[in-house]
Amino acid sequence: MVILTQILVLIGVIWASAYMRARMGTALTVAGAALVLLTMFGEFKVIPWLLFGAVALLYFADDLRKDKITRPIFKMFRSVLPPMNQTEREALEAGDVWWDGELFKGNPNWKEMLAYEKPELTEEEQSFVDNQVETVCNMVSDWDINFKDKDLPQEAWDYLKKEGFWGLIIPKEYGGKGFSALAHSTIVSKLSTRSGVLGVTTMVPNSLGPAELLLHYGTEEQKNFYLPRLAKGDEIPCFALTAPKAGSDAGAIPDTGIICKGEHEGEEVLGIRLNWNKRYITLAPVATVLGLAFKMYDPDGLIGDKEDIGITVALIPTSHPGVEIGERHYPMGQAFMNGPTRGKDVFIPLSWIVGGQDYAGKGWRMLVECLSAGRGISLPSSSTATGKLAYRATGAYSVLREQFKTEIGKFEGVEEALARIAGSTYQLEATRLMTAGAVDAGVKPSVVTAIAKYHMTEAARDILKDSMDVHGGRGVIMGERNYLSSGYMSMPISITVEGANILTRNLMIFGQGAVRCHPFVFREMQAAANPNEQQGVEDFDSLFFRHIGYGLSNFIRSISMGLTSGRIVKKPVPGPTGRYYQQLTRMSSALALVSDLSMAVLGGELKRKERLSARLGDVLSYLYLSSAVLKYYEDSGRQESDLPYVEWNLKNNLHLMQKAFLEFFENLRPAWLGKVLRRVVFPYGIWYKKPSDYLDHTIVKSMFNHNELRDRLTCNIFVGDENDPVGRIENAFNKVLATKSVAQKIKKAVKEGKLAPARELEETVATALAAGILSQQEADDYLESEALRLDAIQVDEYSKEYIAGQFEEGLKSAPERAA
Incomplete structure (x- = not known):
């Protein structure tokens, strides 16, 4: 019984020490003290002391432990360690461990997380969102961009350049805005609520591309030449990584660069002869400078004794001899500039390697470390934009659209879909802010950004699906009024960028984490x-x-x-x-x-x-x-x-x-x-x-009226005026809410038998006015709100010539045809 008691005490000490994550030395000290006390006030038993002594000996006898136990385990571990290629090694070593490390180790320090600085825009950044971003949003029509012109209007291109939209992340010393990651995220998010093309055209130069690579790795000469030109829009950048036979597997890049001597600007210099064939390159059709990833080789040992140098990144003017920019790709539902680029036997000097010759072969690590902007900022910001727009517009539409004389938002089936939109949007905004805050704190959280990319784009896809279900026919008929169809069709683009989500979920998040x-x-x-x-x-x-x-x-x-x-x-x-x-x-x-x-x-x-x-x-x-x-x-x-x-x-x-x-x-x-x-x-x-169903019901209620939470969750999106897609819904929503008391008066009068409803709304209102149930102002306001309600739920219709692509022929909207 004494032995059992002593062993149980030892187990209890070990249990408590392990739970509290005590150091081994501390645990042994406490266990030893407990045994001493038990022996002093009980009996001496050999077995508990032998168990204690064996563990203590292994802990304190370093040389014995290392020679007899550690070395054999070390050799076995080395022999079974799975092989790791250079690409995998660099991917693992790139980036930082941040809050994900706390979550993974089993005992998160929540106070540390809560102490992270709250991400907030500066006055200058908020002013840019409220003014320049609002201005360019008013310049474009998503319908015209994607289904008519297949491009941004020229005035929008000019304005983006003039106002420095492509220099958001470039420091002010180089002529850029020097904005935070949060500002970058917020700007792209607002642009995306107006037009996905506008968002993409801004996000790409500010995420994985020449500017970010130059900021982290460029030589002073490269920074001083390119960054001011990129900031002012004098240079339009693109970055070419993906090839027909190498998508997510960068180690399989077939594009090559052979170190050799060649002629550049009339002189013989040491350089690289390049051959490449890339596709899916955003902004390639209009780019003036090309960031290129390729495998570099030195068969003649011109810069060292290693033949296979590894993946390397260089910047090449698209006007350089031999550089070919192909025709445009046409991404699903979004007419942003995207296309292939090729080159055959293109000679460039070694100085065009990003970072110079010292960074030859370090390209893959450079790219992985810079993925935080694309994975953690740009794509999550556009996903959050989807949630914010859907939250505001779908909630408003659920008030405006009635079935069986009841707002559709009050039907439990619709409420279930709205709850997913509401809950997901809250989480999207929370994750956007926390992830952007990490980047602004100087962290490059590779695992966290992979989590953000996968789950936020998937959440946006689900939100769009639910929004389309709620809107029904209003969502599937395309036209200027439709604020869902373009995003619904183009959602696979975000899912695919930076590696398809199947890859992100199945290989990257846990595989790297x-x-x-x-x-x-x-x-x-x-x-x-x-x-x-x-x-x-x-x-x-x-x-x-x-x-x-x-x-x-x-x-x-x-x-x-x-x-x-x-x-x-x-x-x-x-x-x-x-x-x-x-x-x-x-x-x-x-x-x-x-x-x-x-x-x-x-x-x-x-x-x-x-x-x-x-x-x-x-x-x-x-x-x-x-x-x-x-x-x-x-x-x-x-x-x-x-x-x-x-x-x-x-x-x-x-x-x-x-x-x-x-x-x-x-x-x-x-x-x-x-x-x-x-x-x-x-x-x-x-x-x-x-x-629960009750919790679904509770969170949906805030979508149906004006409140601080609705405004906060949907802040910094583009709404526009009553002629814009979302603005039309919002305007009608505001008017309908303002006249709810009038609608209640009419319903109450009908219920009490004081008013007989007519077939036409105008007649009912006129009767209520004559009976003194409504004032003239109330009658006018109510008729106006109901007219706006009807207008908001209308869909577009076009002539057959317009549908056939003859855009100058007989365009008529629904109200014009009705007139």
């Missing part, structure tokens, strides 16, 4: 790859045994949190959201445990088990999205109106995490391990439920 975000795995891999075996063993020893302690801690924490439903976790904030932090910490610990065991059991095979790794990536993603929602709630002042939106998103995300875990356990092999993990993580079975 498991290694980079894990506190030990990447460093263990680096230690195993060290050519100096002795140094490798030294580094590996500390990492490996800390990794074991980390795994034990996650196991104990997961069991403890599962059995207590997370209630033992300390809440970082008071109030109703505190419980959600507890649940997220529980899921974070479960992710750390399951990821570790999966990597241990499957090893390199996990990389090829894409569907398994994707599900763990989903858990990491929903943890990040939930974090963004909670941060946005706090940054917005913990508004009471926001709380249902926070609850909706957190409930939904926890439910989706649970679903991902359960599907992972169901498909994990060996099957027994999946069953054990399921019991550890969810000891009481299915725990997290989807948002």
Whole structure:
């Protein structure tokens, strides 16, 4: 009995130490002290002391441990480590670990997250959004761009250049705006609510392209020459990476550059002879400077003893001899400038390599490190634009459109779709702000930006689907009035850019996150790859045994949190959201445990088990999205109106995490391990439920009237006047809301028998006016609001000549035909 008591005490000490993530030395000290006390006030028993002594000996006897235990494990680990090509290595090493690392390690420091600075626009940035961005939005018609002219109007091109839209990220010292990532995101978002083409034409020069590459890696000479010209619009940039046989697999780029001597500006110089064939290159048809990624070789050893130099990036004027810009591609539903570029035996000097000769072969790492702007800023901003526009316009339309004398927003089926739009838009805006804030803080979060790109574009796709369902025929008939069709058709473009979402979810998020975000795995891999075996063993020893302690801690924490439903976790904030932090910490610990065991059991095979790794990536993603929602709630002042939106998103995300875990356990092999993990993580079975119907109803209500939350969630979008697509809906919405009391008077009078409704609205109103039920002003306002309601739900119609593309022939809109 004494032995059992002493062993149980040791286990209790170890359990508590592991839960609290105590260091091994601290845990041994506490365990030793407990044994001493038990021995002093009880009996001396050999077995507990032997167990304690064996562990202590291994911990304190460094040389013995390293020689007898660590070295054999090190050699085995090195032998089974999956091969990694240069492209994979550079992708893993690129970028920074940020909040994703906290989420992955199982014990997030929520106070650290809440202390991140709130992202806000400066006065100058907000002024640019309110003035220059508003002005250029008023210059264009999305319908004319995509279905008539197939291009932006010339005045819009000129204005974009003149006002520095392509120099948003270029510092002021080079003539650019020097705006923040948040401003870049907000500007692109607002432009996209007016026209996807306008948004794309602005986002590309400010994301992955010559300007960003030059800022990070360019020589002083390259910066001084190109950046001022790019800022002023004297140069139009494009960047060529994708080739017919190499899309997401950059290592397969067939485009080559051979180092040789050639003639440039009348002199023989050392340079590169290039051959390339690229496609899908945005702005290529109008570009004046081409950023080009290619594989570089030095067969004659002209710059060193290495023949295969690696992926390299160069800047080439499109007017340079041999550079060919092809005809235009026609992206689905969006007529932005996009096309192929080719070159055969094009000679350029080595000085045209971005960063100069020192950066030869470093192109892939340069590109991956700069992906944060495209993946984390540009694409999420256009996705958020989709959510904001749909939230405002679809909510308003649900008030304006009536079926069976009832606003369609009051039907539960419609309400279900609207709830998804509302909840998703809140999360989109929260994630946009948090991700842009990270970039502005100087972080290049490669995993977080992959999460943002995938989940935000997918959310936008779902929002558009739901919006189209709510609008019905109003959404499918194309024309100037339609604010959904263009985005609905073009949504696959955002899904495809920066790698199709299948790739992003199945390979990138967890594939990269498991290694980079894990506190030990990447460093263990680096230690195993060290050519100096002795140094490798030294580094590996500390990492490996800390990794074991980390795994034990996650196991104990997961069991403890599962059995207590997370209630033992300390809440970082008071109030109703505190419980959600507890649940997220529980899921974070479960992710750390399951990821570790999966990597241990499957090893390199996990990389090829894409569907398994994707599900763990989903858990990491929903943890990040939930974090963004909670941060946005706090940054917005913990508004009471926001709380249902926070609850909706957190409930939904926890439910989706649970679903991902359960599907992972169901498909994990060996099957027994999946069953054990399921019991550890969810000891009481299915725990997290989807948002209730009542919660759906609660969050939808704010879409149907004027309120601070509606304005905040849809701020910085383009609405326009009553002649613009969204402006027409918004104007009618405002008038209908303003006359709701009049409508109620009429309904009440009819119900009480004081007013007999006529077939025509005008006659009913005239009768109400004559009976003194309405004043003249009320009657006039009500008739005007109902006329605007009818106008807002109309669709466009055109002559057969116009439909056939003869745009100058007999254009008539619906009101004109009715007249």
